Amino acid sequence: MSLPYIEGDEFHPEANVKKMSEGIPLTDADRWDWLTQLREEAVKRIASGSQGVVVTCSALKRKYRDVIRVAPYYSHDVLVHFIYLHAREEVLVARVGARKGHYMPASMVHSQFGILEAPGKDETDVISVDVSGTLEEVEQDALAKIRDAVKAELVMDS
Ligand SMILES: Nc1ncnc2c1ncn2[C@@H]1O[C@H](COP(=O)(O)OP(=O)(O)O)[C@@H](O)[C@H]1O
Numbered sequence: 001m002s003l004p005y006i007e008g009d010e011f012h013p014e015a016n017v018k019k020m021s022e023g024i025p026l027t028d029a030d031r032w033d034w035l036t037q038l039r040e041e042a043v044k045r046i047a048s049g050s051q052g053v054v055v056t057c058s059a060l061k062r063k064y065r066d067v068i069r070v071a072p073y074y075s076h077d078v079l080v081h082f083i084y085l086h087a088r089e090e091v092l093v094a095r096v097g098a099r100k101g102h103y104m105p106a107s108m109v110h111s112q113f114g115i116l117e118a119p120g121k122d123e124t125d126v127i128s129v130d131v132s133g134t135l136e137e138v139e140q141d142a143l144a145k146i147r148d149a150v151k152a153e154l155v156m157d158s
């Protein structure tokens with residue numbers, strides 16, 4: 001997509017990383033400043049001339065997504081889209097278990113499913129992508145859906 005990329009993991013404070021390394025799920029309070037910071041970083045990139053920005057993070061609850069959704073309040077021409085990457089728990093546990101050199105143990109995937117609020121039908125800014133397939137399949141599907149969403153937006157604007 002040739003856009004700058006903000007990886008949410010890199011913005012967790014040390015206390016959050018320590019908790020997650022110990023297999024302790026974060027609380028809403030632990031996530032609040034982190035989500036705000038991700039939004040601020042994204043808005044900053046756009047304000048400094050970027051056409052857009054990709055942020056990856058686990059916005060598991062609707063109220064977390066709402067933190068990101070207020071971005072246009074700070075920078076009026078910003079349009080927010082979410083891409084909801086979903087797969088069955090077993091698939092994600094296996095992938096996280098096989099991942100090397102990351103602080104998050106696979107055991108935490110379960111608690112994340114426990115609090116996950118899958119986007120509702122009324123969250124019309126969400127594009128859903130099933131990530132059970134290969135990386136190539138996921139990439140193609142995601143890019144096709146993003147292109148469609150952008151096209152639909154241009155039609156609405158014209
Ligand atoms: N479609 C896929 N097929 C196989 N492995 C995948 C796929 N997507 C991601 N992975 C692997 O799963 C692990 C978790 O993916 P990652 O991108 O780190 O997820 P997140 O940052 O959302 O936790 C990584 O080791 C990644 O290489």
Ligand SMILES: O=C(O)[C@H](O)[C@@H](O)[C@H](O)[C@H](O)COP(=O)(O)O
Pocket residue numbers: 008009012020025026031057058104112
């Ligand atoms: O809100 C949270 O509980 C964390 O953000 C968590 O969801 C995130 O998954 C970890 O930072 C692990 O990093 P990965 O997203 O790379 O697995």
